[in-house]
Amino acid sequence: AVLVEAIKLYLEAQLMRAKVDSSASEYAMRMMAMNSANRNASDLIDHLTLELNASRQASITQEMAEITGGANAVT
Secondary structure (H helix, E strand, O other), X not given: OHHHHHHXXXXXXXXXXXXXXXXXXXXXXXXHHHHHHHHHHHHHHHHHHHHHHHHHHHHHHHHHHHHXXXXXXXX
């Protein structure tokens, strides 16, 4: 009777351990996926910021060229 109870407790503990291991694995994978998504979003923000700055710089350069050209035409 004691051995049967010990076996039952052992099996319950093993099932609980399997459940906990499964949950821990799932949460670890979720965390890795979110870290990857965060990294990708940061990379995209950096890339888009560079594009925006280059576009803004080109626009300013164009405007300055037009102003300079207009000033040269007047003189």
